[in-house]
Amino acid sequence: MESLNWDAWWIAVPLVIAETYSLIDTFLFATTMWRAKERSGPESPPTGTVDVFITTYNEPVAMVMATARAAKNIAYPHETFVLDDGDRPEMAAAARAEGLGYITRSADWTDKPRHAKAGNLNNALFETDGEFLLILDADQIPDPLILHRTLGYFADEERVALVQTPQWFINVDEADPLGSQAPLFYGPIQQGKDGWNAAFFCGSNAVLRREALMQLGIVGYVRELEDSTRRTLRAAERLLAREAGRHRAMPELHKELTRLREEVTGARFVVSAGEPIADVTHQLRTQIDAASRRLVKNDMDLMAEDLAAIHAMPVQRDAERDVVVVDEVGLDALTTRELSPLAAVKSVGALVDALRVDRPGEAQPIQPLATISVTEDMATAMQLHSMGWRSAYHHEILARGLAPEDLQTMLKQRLRWAQGTMQVFLRDNPMAKRGLSAGQRLMYFGTMWSYLAGFAAIVYLSAPIIYLMFGVMPVTAWSGDFFARFLPYFLINQLFFLIVSRGIRTWRGQQYSLALFPVWIRACTSSFANVVFKKPLSFVVTRKDGRVGGSLPLREVWPQLTAIALLIIALITGVVRVLMGTADGTGTLVNIVWVAYSLAALSVVIQALRYKGPAAHAEEAEGAS
Structure with a gap:
């Protein structure tokens, strides 16, 4: 934190977060x-x-x-x-x-x-x-x-x-x-x-x-059924508790609803203890039916009381319509009665009935x-x-x-x-999943962690542009102190990568890890919306029978093309400052190198846009030879 430029915290803090992300990514790769x-x-x-x-x-x-x-x-x-x-x-x-x-x-x-x-x-x-x-x-x-x-x-x-x-x-x-x-x-x-x-x-x-x-x-079936049963029974508990609270003034009803809620609570604990769900729900269904019968009897008694109350009220006959009219006082008396909780009990019964072991959904x-x-x-x-x-x-x-x-199909495949x-x-x-070893947790987490790279890429592309074009430096230590810490990490990282790859060509993969930053960001945001807000994701089968055809899919890669344009402007600005002697030396040179690397990585997008498929590429190569 000592070397951060706090006057430009809006780029300095994101940069240190991005660097920390990359450091963790390196440790995960090393562990792999x-x-x-x-x-x-x-x-x-x-x-x-x-x-x-x-x-x-x-x-x-x-x-x-x-x-x-x-x-x-x-x-x-x-x-x-x-x-x-x-x-x-x-x-x-x-x-x-x-x-x-x-x-x-x-x-x-x-x-x-x-x-x-x-x-x-x-x-x-x-x-x-x-x-x-x-x-x-x-x-x-x-x-x-x-x-x-x-x-x-x-x-x-x-x-x-x-x-x-x-x-x-x-x-x-x-x-x-x-x-x-x-x-x-x-x-x-x-x-x-x-x-x-x-x-x-x-x-x-x-x-x-x-x-x-x-x-x-x-x-998986058993676990999902158990989870669904526990969720349903908790919902039934809340419903019955609310109804019991509404009918405190009616002791018999309050007692009936409280007793039924206790039965539901007991059923939930029994399911958690491993008892067969079908047996528990059958027993609970029996208790619900018995409660319903008692509540129906209670309703009938209340209806009899209401009829008796109506009979005792002062009424008048409407001669024209030949009906009995209850005055406003009588209506007020009837509307003060609590409605029957039978509907709530029926709702609980419907919830229990939905717990079918055949998973009808x-x-x-x-x-x-x-x-x-x-x-x-x-x-x-x-x-x-x-x-x-x-x-x-x-x-x-x-x-x-x-x-x-073609590029368009490839982008859809990577997004999926x-x-x-x-x-x-x-x-x-995986970090919270039971049954996995510590190593397995890290291996799965490492793969998932890698898709967060899109957010770090935004920072890595923005920082040198902001410095070269506006002179805002996120780090205040471009001295020997900085390089004494940065260079050993960077060189060992690259050496480690070369040793691991053992002659495998990996540059194309490094390019796309940066160049696909909009895809990785979209994947994170759309998946979050799907899981949290239930927004559906479309499933697209990858075409493997030739190119999609049509015009260049510029709309698919406009963020990368925008980044390339800004990087070129920043590069020209930095070079001009060096030639004019207005640059600050180390900081400008480091950022020029940083921009050049980013442009080299993003250039794969231009190659992909110009690519016409393997057959056409082979014909061009043959013609050139």
Whole structure:
């Protein structure tokens, strides 16, 4: 805090927060790599029955069938199923013509939450019976030996629930301007997480144990039913307490409502103690019915009293309408009576009746794959790890797929991934989740933490612009003191990164970690709005059948283009000051370097905008040669 320029606290404080964020991010990355595990392969031979699931929604039939035929030719004995969430007749006909299984949603899913890909897989789980599941996206062509290379892990360790392999894309060239390949993640990072038993499911190219998923579904069903029951009973308690307070002047009614509230309170404690919910709610329903009968009798008695009171009142007959008219005094007397609390008791009965064990709001009472996020993979893996299951990351390319071919599609894909991760962060934070080890908590938290980088990026881009253009310096120590502290950290950080990457090209990933700052910010804000304010998120299936086409998606990247323009202006301003001798030396030079680095990172957006797809790129390269 000593070196902050408090006169410019509005940029100095955000900068120190951003630097602190980055420092924590470095520690999390270092922790990930501390126990990196490199597996050579399973020791045991492959055993067990396998179902291969190919998930599809609206991908071209030819693409899906190419994957399905390759899956059918996997060397290990198995059954292959096309899981068509689009319910397309042409897809069904093509699958059956190849002798493949074809599964689509049943009528039970009509007007019920569909849960996107997770719902598609959950539906198929109850239509098949293989001990293990190989899950493939519609474009992921599997190697014939994929099961031979992965199934043995399940025999090596009894509690292995998941074996994940890399995702690799064949339509990405060496330049990879859209940053689709992720060699650092599908390599050192997943191997680091594997060392902490936290390598997680990535949605495709993975084998899962059915027993683990079904156990996860049953436990989740029981927990959700228990939570729902406790919430419902608490609501019933509040309703009855309010009604009892309103009827204190009527001792019998007050006593009846208080007694029923005590019954509800007792039921809640019994459920928390582990008693069967169906038995508890049945007993409570009996108590509610008995209370209702007593209240009805009380109502009848009150009605008799009212009729007697009306009979005793002075009345007059309206000769024209031939009716008896009660005067104002009589009406006032009748309106002072308390209304019957029977409606409140009926409301409590309706709440209890809603506690059905078949979960009528869902197509399936049991949902094995997690449905709390638009991306089911990480959430499912974290649930499995919290229940004591293990995972393994097998670092061998055993399936090859297709990446997005245009910037717009890539941005939507990254947004969905980030939104799904942040949904899990907000709904099931790993730092507070029971069952996870300390290492697992940090591994999951580290992935979620990384998506907060968008906010730090705003500060990192703004600080040098503000200094070079307006002379406002957030730090007052550009002397040897500052560099004595900063340079060792910075150099060791970069050296560590080089050692970890072991020759892997990581510059493209570093570029996009900064260049996608608007996507990360939008993911955080939209996920928060979804979880807290129930604002829906749209689920968009990633196109992998070519470019979207049309004009350049400038609207999608206007924040990055604006940042580039401001950085160029700041760079020119700084250089001019140096040439004119009006610069302050170290501070200006450091910020010029800072701006140059930021421009180099953001330049990937320009490359991505100009990118015309792998085929066109290959033709241009061939013409140039």
